[in-house]
Amino acid sequence: MRRVTVRVALIGCGTVGTEVARLLLTNADELTARVGDEVRLVGIAERSTEAERDPVIPRELLTTDWQGLVARSDVVIELIGGVEPARTMILGAMAAGASVVTANKELLGKDGPTLYAAAEAAGVDLYYEAAVGGAIPLIRPVRESLAGDRITRVLGIVNGTTNYVLDQMATTGEDLALAVKQAQAHGYAEADPTADVEGFDAAAKAAILASLAFHTRVSTADVHREGITAVTAEDVAWAAETGHVLKLLAVAERLPGDAGVVARVHPALVPLAHPLAGVRGAFNAVFVEAEAAGPLMFYGQGAGGVPTASAVLGDVMTIARHRVQGGRGPAESRYADLPVLPMAQAVTRYQVRLRVADRPGVLAQVAGAFAAHDVSIETVRQAVAPDGSTGEAADLLVVTHRAKESALAATVGALEGLDAVSAVLSVLRVEGA
Amino acid sequence: MRRVTVRVALIGCGTVGTEVARLLLTNADELTARVGDEVRLVGIAERSTEAERDPVIPRELLTTDWQGLVARSDVVIELIGGVEPARTMILGAMAAGASVVTANKELLGKDGPTLYAAAEAAGVDLYYEAAVGGAIPLIRPVRESLAGDRITRVLGIVNGTTNYVLDQMATTGEDLALAVKQAQAHGYAEADPTADVEGFDAAAKAAILASLAFHTRVSTADVHREGITAVTAEDVAWAAETGHVLKLLAVAERLPGDAGVVARVHPALVPLAHPLAGVRGAFNAVFVEAEAAGPLMFYGQGAGGVPTASAVLGDVMTIARHRVQGGRGPAESRYADLPVLPMAQAVTRYQVRLRVADRPGVLAQVAGAFAAHDVSIETVRQAVAPDGSTGEAADLLVVTHRAKESALAATVGALEGLDAVSAVLSVLRVEGA
Numbered sequence: 125m126r127r128v129t130v131r132v133a134l135i136g137c138g139t140v141g142t143e144v145a146r147l148l149l150t151n152a153d154e155l156t157a158r159v160g161d162e163v164r165l166v167g168i169a170e171r172s173t174e175a176e177r178d179p180v181i182p183r184e185l186l187t188t189d190w191q192g193l194v195a196r197s198d199v200v201i202e203l204i205g206g207v208e209p210a211r212t213m214i215l216g217a218m219a220a221g222a223s224v225v226t227a228n229k230e231l232l233g234k235d236g237p238t239l240y241a242a243a244e245a246a247g248v249d250l251y252y253e254a255a256v257g258g259a260i261p262l263i264r265p266v267r268e269s270l271a272g273d274r275i276t277r278v279l280g281i282v283n284g285t286t287n288y289v290l291d292q293m294a295t296t297g298e299d300l301a302l303a304v305k306q307a308q309a310h311g312y313a314e315a316d317p318t319a320d321v322e323g324f325d326a327a328a329k330a331a332i333l334a335s336l337a338f339h340t341r342v343s344t345a346d347v348h349r350e351g352i353t354a355v356t357a358e359d360v361a362w363a364a365e366t367g368h369v370l371k372l373l374a375v376a377e378r379l380p381g382d383a384g385v386v387a388r389v390h391p392a393l394v395p396l397a398h399p400l401a402g403v404r405g406a407f408n409a410v411f412v413e414a415e416a417a418g419p420l421m422f423y424g425q426g427a428g429g430v431p432t433a434s435a436v437l438g439d440v441m442t443i444a445r446h447r448v449q450g451g452r453g454p455a456e457s458r459y460a461d462l463p464v465l466p467m468a469q470a471v472t473r474y475q476v477r478l479r480v481a482d483r484p485g486v487l488a489q490v491a492g493a494f495a496a497h498d499v500s501i502e503t504v505r506q507a508v509a510p511d512g513s514t515g516e517a518a519d520l521l522v523v524t525h526r527a528k529e530s531a532l533a534a535t536v537g538a539l540e541g542l543d544a545v546s547a548v549l550s551v552l553r554v555e556g557a
Numbered sequence: 558m559r560r561v562t563v564r565v566a567l568i569g570c571g572t573v574g575t576e577v578a579r580l581l582l583t584n585a586d587e588l589t590a591r592v593g594d595e596v597r598l599v600g601i602a603e604r605s606t607e608a609e610r611d612p613v614i615p616r617e618l619l620t621t622d623w624q625g626l627v628a629r630s631d632v633v634i635e636l637i638g639g640v641e642p643a644r645t646m647i648l649g650a651m652a653a654g655a656s657v658v659t660a661n662k663e664l665l666g667k668d669g670p671t672l673y674a675a676a677e678a679a680g681v682d683l684y685y686e687a688a689v690g691g692a693i694p695l696i697r698p699v700r701e702s703l704a705g706d707r708i709t710r711v712l713g714i715v716n717g718t719t720n721y722v723l724d725q726m727a728t729t730g731e732d733l734a735l736a737v738k739q740a741q742a743h744g745y746a747e748a749d750p751t752a753d754v755e756g757f758d759a760a761a762k763a764a765i766l767a768s769l770a771f772h773t774r775v776s777t778a779d780v781h782r783e784g785i786t787a788v789t790a791e792d793v794a795w796a797a798e799t800g801h802v803l804k805l806l807a808v809a810e811r812l813p814g815d816a817g818v819v820a821r822v823h824p825a826l827v828p829l830a831h832p833l834a835g836v837r838g839a840f841n842a843v844f845v846e847a848e849a850a851g852p853l854m855f856y857g858q859g860a861g862g863v864p865t866a867s868a869v870l871g872d873v874m875t876i877a878r879h880r881v882q883g884g885r886g887p888a889e890s891r892y893a894d895l896p897v898l899p900m901a902q903a904v905t906r907y908q909v910r911l912r913v914a915d916r917p918g919v920l921a922q923v924a925g926a927f928a929a930h931d932v933s934i935e936t937v938r939q940a941v942a943p944d945g946s947t948g949e950a951a952d953l954l955v956v957t958h959r960a961k962e963s964a965l966a967a968t969v970g971a972l973e974g975l976d977a978v979s980a981v982l983s984v985l986r987v988e989g990a
Contacts, residue, residue, distance in 0.1 A: 147705060147849060157892040158704055158772070253702060259850035261694070261702030269686060269694030271591055272580060272870020339591070399856060402835055416580060416867035417692035420857040423832060424850060434849035437705020451884010459590040 128161040130444040133197035133222070134168045135190055135213055136204035137181060140227060140254070141168070143433035144201060146180045148440075155437075159444045167193040194220050199443050201436060202226040207234060214239060218246040223446070225439040227254035227432060233328030233344035236335060240456035249446060249453045251439035256282060256329045257408045259431030260424035261438070266336045266412065267454050273414040275337040277377040279556055282329040284406035284426040285320035286352050286372040288312045290391075291404050293360045294369060300355055312406045322351035326374045326389040333410070334376035334387040339460035342376070342387050348467035350390035359391075359550055362477065362507075366521065368393035369401045373555055379471065384463035386470045390553060393475055398556040411556065468530035473554040474499075475523050477507060478539060479547040482518040486544040490520060493538040500525040517546060523554065561594040563877040566626045566655070567601045568646055569636035570614060573660060573687070574601070576866035577634060579613045581873075588870075592877045600626040627653050632876050634869060635659040640667060647672060651679040656879070658872040660687035660865060666761030666777035669768060673889035682879060682886045684872035689715060689762045690841050692864030693857040694871070699769045699845065700887050706847040708770040710810040712989055715762040717839035717859040718753035719785050719805040721745045723824075724837050726793045727802060733788055745839045755784035756822040759807045766843070767809035767820040772893035775809070775820050781900035783823035792824075792983055795910065795940075799954065801826035802834045806988055812904065817896035819903045823986060826908055831989040844989065901963040906987040907932075908956050910940060911972060912980040915951040919977040923953060926971040933958040950979060956987065 132148060134141055148155070148165040155163045168181065169190035177186075187193055190213055194200050200217035202224060204210050210231050214224050215238075224243070226232070232239065232255055243250040253263045257280070266275070281287050285307055292303040304321065307313035319325045327347040334342035352372050363370040373392045378385055394401045399421045403409040408426025413419050425431040446452055480486045487504065494501050507519040524532070532551070539545050565581060567574055581588070581598040588596045601614065602623035610619075620626055623646055627633050633650035635657060637643050643664050647657050648671075657676070659665070665672065665688055676683040686696045690713070699708070714720050718740055725736040737754065740746035752758045760780040767775035785805050796803040806825045811818055827834045832854045836842040841859025846852050858864040879885055913919045920937065927934050940952040957965070965984070972978050 143849070151705075151707070154707070155705060158890055259847075260853060261698035261855075264697060264702050265694035268875055269697050269871040270867065271874035272584075272588060272872075273867040274584070274587070399835065402832065414692075414867060416576070416863050416870070418858045418864050420693060420855075422694075422853075422855060424853040430849050431851050434703065434706040434847060437849070438702040439705075441704035442701055445887065446884060449885050451879060452882050454878065457591055 128448050130159065130161060130163045130199060130447050131166040131197045132163060132199045132201065132440060133166060133193045134201045134203065136202065137168050137170050137177065138203065139429035140432045140436065141203040142178045142181065143429040144203065144436050147433055147437050149180060155441065159441060159448060161448045163440070163444050166197060169193050191216060194222055197222050198447050199223050199225060199440055201440065202228060205230060207231050211235060211238070215242050218242045218248050221246060221248065223249035223443045225251050225436055225443065227252065227436060229255040229325070229328040229332060233331040236332065236343070237341055237456065244455055247452070249443045251443060251453060253439050254432045254435035256332050257410055257422065258424065258426040258428065259434045260408060260410065260422050260426065262410055262422050263336065265422065266333065267457070270412070270414055270417065273416045275378070275412060275414045277413040278333050278337050278375070278410060279400060280329065280333060280374040280410040281371055281400060281403050281408050282374045282410065282426060283320055283326045283372060284408055285313045285317065286326070287403065287408070288406040289321070290352060290355070290360070290370055290372065293355070293357060294364065297357060297361065299357045300352065321353055323349045323372065323389040326372060330374035330376055330387045330389050333374065334385055337376055338378050338385045338462055339457045340385055340462045340464065341458050342385060342464050346387055346464045348388040348390070348470070352391055355391050359552065362550070363393050366393070366475065367396050368554070369396060371400060375555060378462065379465070379469070382462060384465040384469065386465050386467065388467055388470060392553045392555040394556045400556055468528070468533070470529040471526050472529070473524055473526055473557060474532050475521065475552045475554055476536070477549040478520045478522065478545055479517050479549055480520055481544045481546065482516060487520070489542055489544050490522070490539065493542060494522070494524070494535050496538065497531045497535040499527040499531050499535050519549065561881050563592065563594060563596045563632060563880050564599040564630045565596060565632045565634065565873060566599060566630035567634045567636065568623055570601050570603050570610065571636065572862035573865045573869065574636040575611045575614065576862040577636065577869050580866055580870050582613060588874065592874060592881055594881045596873070596877050599630060602626050624649060627655055630655050631880050632656050632658060632873055634873065635661060638663060640664050644668065644671070648675050651675045651681050654679060654681065656682035656876045658684045658869055658876065660685065660869060662688040662758070662761040662765060666764040669765065669776070670774055670889065677888055680885070682876045684876060684886060686872050687865045687868035689765050690843055690855065691857065691859040691861065692867045693841060693843070693855050693859065695843055695855050696769065698855065699766065700890070703845070703847055703850065706849045708811070708845060708847045710846040711766050711770050711808070711843060712833060713762065713766065713807040713843035714804055714833060714836050714841055715807045715843065715859065716753055716759045716805060717841055718746045718750065719759070720836065720841070721839040722754070723785060723788070723793065723803055723805065726788070726790060727797065730790060730794070732790045733785065754786055756782045756805065759805060759822040763807035763809055763820045763822050766807065767818055770809055771811050771818045771895055772890045773818055773895045773897065774891050775818060775897050779820055779897045781821040781823070781903070785824055788824050792985065796826055799826070799908065800829050801987070802829060804833060808988060811895065812898070812902070815895055817898040817902065819898050819900065821900055821903060825986045825988040827989045833989060901966070903962040904959050905962070906957055906959055906990060907965050908954065908985045908987055909969070910982040911953045911955065911978055912950050912982055913953055914977045914979065915949055920953070922975055922977050923955070923972065926975060927955070927957070927968050929971065930964045930968040932960040932964050932968050952982065
């Protein structure tokens with residue numbers, strides 16, 4: 125039998141990279157037994173070979189010459205993140221005939237098609253299980269297990285930082301700033317939490333999931349993005365009061381009749397009975413709805429060096445098998461080429477909280493504003509604020525049936541113009557009902 | 558570019574088979590677009606071509622000559638279930654050069670190695686995503702996504718019928734017989750529910766999962782099996798009283814130090830905070846713990862024609878890609894070859910409910926019986942029965958730390974021999990704590 129050594133190169137030796145190296149080095153015999161041939165870490169490219177590192181990293185594997193390293197590798201793992209120089213390195217590795225494993229959601233979300241085209245041209249594999257949902261097997265199920273089905277919607281808690289923050293707010297009643305500080309203290313948030321709390325990280329993941337799920341190119345720029353920075357302790361308390369929990373969701377959905385695809389990231393009310401409602405702390409979970417399979421959920425740790433390394437290694441093993449047995453992973457599938465629609469075309473349910481004058485006839489005016497824009501009301505209730513205060517005014521909580529985002533926006537505009545409405549206190553989308 | 562038609566044969570046209578045929582026929586263009594070449598259903602083998610069938614099934618595809626059909630096919634989908642003639646047909650298809658997709662957990666659990674060996678000898682693929690967890694992507698994540706990790710434990714709700722029955726008992730307080738009747742009325746249980754309620758179905762799935770997770774051959778005969786027939790309404794009420802829910806679990810675990818593997822199916826107490834506790838009705842979910850990935854959960858519909866067909870089609874698509882692009886799926890991985898240990902070697906936690914005489918010194922005697930067998934007690938509480946009755950006796954609820962099954966069994970024997978103990982009312986394992 126032909127003996128093959130699968131030479132693995134690592135570019136980037138930070139938190140995840142160190143754990144990937146540790147697994148490759150300490151489990152080498154076991155990985156080799158599973159593939160049938162040797163899987164060997166042949167080098168680690170970093171900006172400096174002198175920096176202090178975990179003792180598991182053998183100094184002799186370190187190099188600053190990434191080009192020399194990829195030239196003698198079968199699989200290149202890119203873990204430096206960001207668009208450049210990661211893109212140049214990945215394209216260089218592919219051009220040199222190496223398959224690539226990456227966890228780089230930023231690059232994939234922004235410029236995935238360039239990477240796919242390069243992989244296709246070079247006849248190599250491109251795997252990126254770790255780019256979405258950390259350790260959770262998600263990319264493989266969506267692009268392989270569900271390859272015979274039609275996915276209609278993906279609802280994901282794909283950012284552990286914001287899930288921790290919102291969970292903390294719900295559990296303690298803290299406001300956002302304090303919950304973010306807690307997340308930083310526990311290592312769940314960066315010193316600069318912008319990428320997480322503003323939804324940039326989730327938007328890149330939404331683009332990746334939408335592209336795979338709908339066989340259509342969706343880039344991060346196509347994703348409507350709202351972070352959690354406007355979420356108040358009052359919003360969180362009202363969510364609980366109405367049987368929901370507030371989550372930052374990445375939503376990708378195909379509109380009926382294949383009219384198009386919408387991808388969006390925003391805080392949303394999730395009913396307590398929905399499986400996503402129970403996802404606590406920094407965990408991630410992705411809920412997938414497919415025509416035949418029905419509802420599916422994938423749950424696990426969405427970040428952290430060790431869990432993410434598990435996903436990276438799974439991809440390395442698949443590519444190693446291909447090197448030994450032949451074959452290739454799935455290429456980019458974009459045959460459906462559905463229109464990628466703006467947020468105004470999204471259709472969902474809404475909970476609108478209004479402060480109105482407490483006098484007869486107000487409800488009729490409010491209902492009239494919804495009706496005038498074809499937004500159908502499911503329920504209205506007089507909302508006694510959690511602190512009990514209403515004064516001369518009353519708060520109304522209106523939940524709509526499914527309506528188009530543009531119609532809801534016009535309704536809100538009309539409500540703000542009514543004399544009887546002193547303020548639109550909050551507008552939240554309701555998902556997973 | 559070379560054009561390939563991937564010829565698909567279906568053996569068995571029952572509930573799942575009909576839905577598989579429907580998807581292959583109605584989504585043919587889409588499936589072809591995804592594979593890059595034509596995927597065509599070329600025939601359906603059944604015992605009779607005359608029986609009444611769903612109108613989606615074209616009569617001209619039906620044949621009673623399965624051998625003739627597999628001879629002109631690239632992929633054979635076996636959906637008749639049971640050991641024979643399914644095994645003969647699968648081996649015949651492989652010998653004829655076809656890859657096989659099956660949902661046959663009974664055959665895989667009993668004689669998987671024969672199928673693997675035949676696939677290896679013929680150089681064809683063997684896929685069986687639908688055999689465990691219905692629509693839930695589970696086999697592919699375990700054998701591919703986690704290929705670079707070490708799985709330590711699998712806890713699965715893999716039988717929707719028993720989950721529905723136990724959920725019904727918990728919700729309504731009904732006893733087992735009535736809940737089974739409800740399940741039958743809703744189509745969740747067969748007229749003869751033996752395979753489900755006695756745990757045979759779950760045991761086959763436990764064997765399949767254990768084999769994959771631990772790279773070791775585990776057959777259904779190796780699985781310790783207890784069904785739910787001994788579960789009483791009182792057990793279910795006590796589970797709730799102590800913050801648990803009672804589930805039929807398929808457990809596969811690797812003992813520390815690679816001492817061996819234990820696979821077991823039995824009712825178990827799951828803490829309410831555990832993700833498996835929220836799995837309601839006929840849904841399935843499998844909780845996987847791996848060294849690097851940590852806890853993962855996969856959730857969805859575990860049965861039903863349409864969901865199961867989704868999993869079958871995913872496998873067909875993977876094999877079709879292999880036919881077009883080359884390559885093969887993972888072969889049987891049994892390099893670890895760990896000892897498969899009997900139930901006596903299992904280690905878990907227990908909740909033991911005792912009826913004892915209500916007099917001083919009894920607790921000391923009971924505690925002594927546990928200590929004598931090295932079973933460490935975590936908590937003891939005086940248990941007031943849900944109906945409030947105790948009479949002259951008292952009920953004790955003892956929860957142990959992790960202990961060996963054999964030690965617990967010896968403890969129970971000793972307890973039954975104590976004068977002060979009038980009855981050991983129940984012994985339940987506690988999992989997922």
